[in-house]
Amino acid sequence: MWIFDLIILVFVVITAFISLQVKDLLSAAMIFGVYSFLMCLLWSGMGAVDVAFTEAAVGAGMSTVLFLGALGLTTKEEKKASAPSWGALLLVVLTGAALVYGTMDLPHYGDPAAPIHHHTAPRFIEESPKEIGVPNMVTSVLASYRGYDTLGETTVIFTAGLGVILILRRRNKEEDV
Amino acid sequence: MNSNIVLRAVAKLFIPFIMLFALYVQFHGDYGPGGGFQAGVIFAAGFILHALIYGLEETQKVAKPSTVEIFVALGVLIYAGTGVVSLLKGGTFLDYGVLEHDPVHGQHLGILLVELGVGITVASVMMTIFYGFAGRGRS
Amino acid sequence: MEWPGLYNYWIVIILMMTGFYTAISRNNLIKKIIGLNIFATSVLFLYITMGKVRGGTAPIVVEGGAIYSNPLPHVLMLTAIVVGVATTALALALVVRINEAYGTIEEDEIIVQDQES
Numbered sequence: 001m002w003i004f005d006l007i008i009l010v011f012v013v014i015t016a017f018i019s020l021q022v023k024d025l026l027s028a029a030m031i032f033g034v035y036s037f038l039m040c041l042l043w044s045g046m047g048a049v050d051v052a053f054t055e056a057a058v059g060a061g062m063s064t065v066l067f068l069g070a071l072g073l074t075t076k077e078e079k080k081a082s083a084p085s086w087g088a089l090l091l092v093v094l095t096g097a098a099l100v101y102g103t104m105d106l107p108h109y110g111d112p113a114a115p116i117h118h119h120t121a122p123r124f125i126e127e128s129p130k131e132i133g134v135p136n137m138v139t140s141v142l143a144s145y146r147g148y149d150t151l152g153e154t155t156v157i158f159t160a161g162l163g164v165i166l167i168l169r170r171r172n173k174e175e176d177v
Numbered sequence: 178m179n180s181n182i183v184l185r186a187v188a189k190l191f192i193p194f195i196m197l198f199a200l201y202v203q204f205h206g207d208y209g210p211g212g213g214f215q216a217g218v219i220f221a222a223g224f225i226l227h228a229l230i231y232g233l234e235e236t237q238k239v240a241k242p243s244t245v246e247i248f249v250a251l252g253v254l255i256y257a258g259t260g261v262v263s264l265l266k267g268g269t270f271l272d273y274g275v276l277e278h279d280p281v282h283g284q285h286l287g288i289l290l291v292e293l294g295v296g297i298t299v300a301s302v303m304m305t306i307f308y309g310f311a312g313r314g315r316s
Numbered sequence: 317m318e319w320p321g322l323y324n325y326w327i328v329i330i331l332m333m334t335g336f337y338t339a340i341s342r343n344n345l346i347k348k349i350i351g352l353n354i355f356a357t358s359v360l361f362l363y364i365t366m367g368k369v370r371g372g373t374a375p376i377v378v379e380g381g382a383i384y385s386n387p388l389p390h391v392l393m394l395t396a397i398v399v400g401v402a403t404t405a406l407a408l409a410l411v412v413r414i415n416e417a418y419g420t421i422e423e424d425e426i427i428v429q430d431q432e433s
Contacts, residue, residue, distance in 0.1 A: 047385040049210040057218040069310030070408040088341040103325040110370035160402030161302035168309035
């Protein structure tokens, strides 16, 4: 039903704008959680169930906890409403116009003749049940066909955890580490 | 009525089911949406809920920060270890087909081990980051 | 959906530019991080939009065969989401330390304190 997708798209843009305009940072973090969850609904409507699941758990769940944790250790309000910076606005409008000009060549939404569906994806869709035998094709591509990328991604998460330990560790007996 | 009692009772009911659901998502990632990343985050969410309701010291008694840091490295080790075992068995790095007598079974075993490694690392890193933020406020 | 055509890409561009403008013009560090996250999720939306096939379902093999959405953008965006949260966690840890060192998280006040010392 395309009317639901249209409503969710409108709300996604509205929540993105509101989250960046409010002065109270707690509200900004909460509305960002709502934005993440609306994106999750949109993607599950487009058939991307694995991505929607991950976005709900990570974006609407974990990110909000991290923002609240950081806000608890810093201030809760933005200092002053900064005046709009005209140079930045001009740059943003020019970049947006260039990107819109670039989208004129893109395939229409859902077009089965788009080039993305014709090179490696048919090979994955056809060979995955025979070579790997796992029903979820996203898992088979993630863990087997593209396993090396997933190893790099796990290392990135490991490095982020290492970085947070180094930045935020506090031993009980010393002042600052 | 102390409002803490309601929160504590509900948390006691929920946390085991959260962890069970995390294990379900981890091992059924082959048959439906799921896999290591989602399962790791849901597992960490169970511990974060415990910390929010019972206090950080109680949770750190259950899952000591030093133990969690060991698990952070263990997940990456399991993942890379699967690749090295494939090397030792005669295939290329991360070639799961040589892990067992039959390539398809080898792929199943390889995917299971790899997703386990990812799940362990993601859960431990999320818990470590939460400990970092929550433990910083007290001096 | 027959209707959208190219409108999904334009929504992506609107979100991307909103996040971009916030990241370069706001002074508060937490607002900058929220802006960067909105930028990142808009890029995810772009790739998921490109992966959808009209009449396609989720890429989970069912008996009898069906049209599946393209699984490759889903895999790449799964990686991108988790890398995004790792980056956000590190950025927020740095913001906490900056607050302890400078006493503020507004960028112009930090620059003034840096120039005085």
